[in-house]
Amino acid sequence: MPKRNQIQHLWDSCIQFFYPGSCPACGQRLLGDEQLLCSPCLSRLACTGHESMETNPLETRMKAHLPLQRAAALLRFTQTGVAQKLLHQLKYHHRPEIGQFLGRLGGQKFAGHPVLKEADCIVPVPLHPAKQKQRGYNQSMMIASGLNEARKIEIRADLIVKTEASNSQTRKNRLSRWENIRQSFALDPRCQQDANLRNRHFLVVDDVVTTGATAVSCCRELLQLPGARVSFFAVAHPE
Numbered sequence: 001m002p003k004r005n006q007i008q009h010l011w012d013s014c015i016q017f018f019y020p021g022s023c024p025a026c027g028q029r030l031l032g033d034e035q036l037l038c039s040p041c042l043s044r045l046a047c048t049g050h051e052s053m054e055t056n057p058l059e060t061r062m063k064a065h066l067p068l069q070r071a072a073a074l075l076r077f078t079q080t081g082v083a084q085k086l087l088h089q090l091k092y093h094h095r096p097e098i099g100q101f102l103g104r105l106g107g108q109k110f111a112g113h114p115v116l117k118e119a120d121c122i123v124p125v126p127l128h129p130a131k132q133k134q135r136g137y138n139q140s141m142m143i144a145s146g147l148n149e150a151r152k153i154e155i156r157a158d159l160i161v162k163t164e165a166s167n168s169q170t171r172k173n174r175l176s177r178w179e180n181i182r183q184s185f186a187l188d189p190r191c192q193q194d195a196n197l198r199n200r201h202f203l204v205v206d207d208v209v210t211t212g213a214t215a216v217s218c219c220r221e222l223l224q225l226p227g228a229r230v231s232f233f234a235v236a237h238p239e
């Protein structure tokens with residue numbers, strides 16, 4: 001018997017087949033020159049403006065937890081905004097191209113910003129292997145490949161592993177949720193021996209940053225590498 005996610009993928013594929021050019025945020029049919037998103041939704045995308053700020057709230061918050069170089073996000077995340085709709089489609093409705101679209105947009109906006117300019121290796125936040133198999137792709141990897149179109153730097157999806165699925169977090173209090181996330185990421189032990197990974201500037205990439213626990217944990221794992229510097233980029237941040 002097919003699993004629920006397979007039925008969902010099949011349904012999404014049918015929708016795509018019959019309505020190939022519909023906007024993933026509002027469902028309206030796309031016009032000739034519109035790429036993925038319709039013009040009204042594109043104009044409603046709420047940008048953070050981090051690319052023109054000296055520092056920003058996300059960077060300040062993360063620097064309280066670890067020695068970070070830079071952090072930035074492309075869009076402001078609200079529960080009813082276009083960014084939320086896009087990220088929901090990306091994660092739960094088998095639309096990997098949305099990740100590439102958002103990454104490309106981030107690459108264009110941040111091409112001259114240190115968060116992208118100074119990094120020399122992109123590290124997408126990993127999914128647990130079971131989750132990735134179920135989804136069919138890692139959405140952060142899709143965003144990374146979009147970013148890579150603006151600035152060609154190495155992408156390494158094999159440095160950090162997600163060791164626990166950690167899906168019962170809603171029942172935990174805030175502190176133990178942080179602890180739980182901290183323990184669920186690990187640096188692949190083979191990295192420590194790899195001379196190519198010394199003195200690198202890693203850019204950790206995620207879809208949406210909420211508590212910041214995932215971002216901080218992944219950055220902290222990479223900081224174990226000799227001479228490592230770490231920055232962080234997310235598509236969306238609630239602020």
Ligand SMILES: [Zn+2]
Pocket residue numbers: 023024025026027028037038039040041042
């Ligand atoms: Zn639209």
